[in-house]
């Protein structure tokens with residue numbers, strides 16, 4: 367016999383003297399090694415919840431989380447972005463604080479292999495996300511079962527199960543909705559106004575976009591918050607969902623804006639995965655509409671899978687790819703009841719564009735509108751089949 371037996375005797379003795387547990391449970395088995403720890407930061411995204419198709423008494427939630435190193439090096443990123451902005455004639459000036467808030471996630475270092483577990487009071491099970499991804503650095507996402515939930519809230523609070531010695535709380539909202547009734551899909555840029563006066567050429571477009579992304583307080587399109595409040599009543603508490611071509615690194619900014627300015631229309635936000643290698647590349651992504659069409663079509667498809675019986679009103683604008691994305695989604699399944707597109711001044715609002723995009727969508731199923739016409743949209747009986 368070798369030293370091996372001595373060790374096993376020691377282990378046996380230890381186990382016996384403690385009696386319980388009968389077998390030593392390793393930290394890895396308890397999930398502690400790969401749970402986010404005190405040196406990590408977690409962003410939990412607001413989540414839609416929906417009936418489990420296998421057992422409609424149970425609730426599934428589509429959770430997404432991002433785990434990164436707790437202390438990002440803001441200095442390097444700030445310098446990089448400040449010089450890039452100034453090369454375009456944009457002066458950061460007094461807006462340095464805003465800039466640093468907005469680039470926090472862009473500057474962060476995502477961590478793969480972290481397992482996030484989410485608890486929702488009132489639900490039977492905790493949601494266990496798969497480990498954060500290597501390819502989508504630091505991100506994890508999945509539809510997970512919460513078992514049966516006390517279903518009376520329109521918004522529930524979810525929080526990440528804390529790691530050892532960690533007293534911080536990472537929370538998000540869960541928005542449960544039935545597999546029936548109405549939902550409203552909304553583009554991100556549909557909600558905010560970028561200063562129209564500078565939208566005369568592509569170059570200035572880029573300047574306006576970067577200023578509004580990094581430096582300025584967002585401004586709601588006039589009349590739009592009132593329209594969303596009205597829809598929340600006329601469609602009887604629809605599931606509002608925001609699908610933005612922007613990257614998840616700007617999620618906190620958009621989420622805060624919706625919570626404060628569109629408070630009657632809160633809902634989960636779906637954004638694109640962007641692995642940032644450097645700041646110029648991130649800015650290039652922001653100003654290029656990269657992957658937006660495919661992303662929006664895929665996300666709407668995912669929503670329709672969560673709620674196969676729900677009807678949707680899709681609201682977007684003419685700046686990016688909303689007409690094309692919504693028309694594609696309309697043709698794929700028949701649950702999009704109506705499409706509204708805001709004609710943004712300076713964007714491509716030509717008949718040619720809309721005729722091509724909506725070639726196979728019946729005339730009574732979509733409309734475009736300008737800012738003067740926003741209040742009148744509230745009079746349309748979408749629940750009754752009008753559009």
Ligand SMILES: *[C@@H]1O[C@H](CO)[C@@H](O)[C@H](O)[C@H]1NC(C)=O
Pocket residue numbers: 499502505506507508637638639661
């Ligand atoms: C983003 O990455 C996560 C983790 O890999 C994945 O679950 C999710 O589907 C991705 N989202 C998109 C839009 O690709």
Ligand SMILES: *[C@@H]1O[C@H](CO)[C@@H](O)[C@H](O)[C@H]1NC(C)=O
Pocket residue numbers: 736737738739
């Ligand atoms: C919006 O459209 C209406 C009707 O087509 C028109 O009377 C109005 O002047 C337009 N408003 C703007 C701001 O373009």
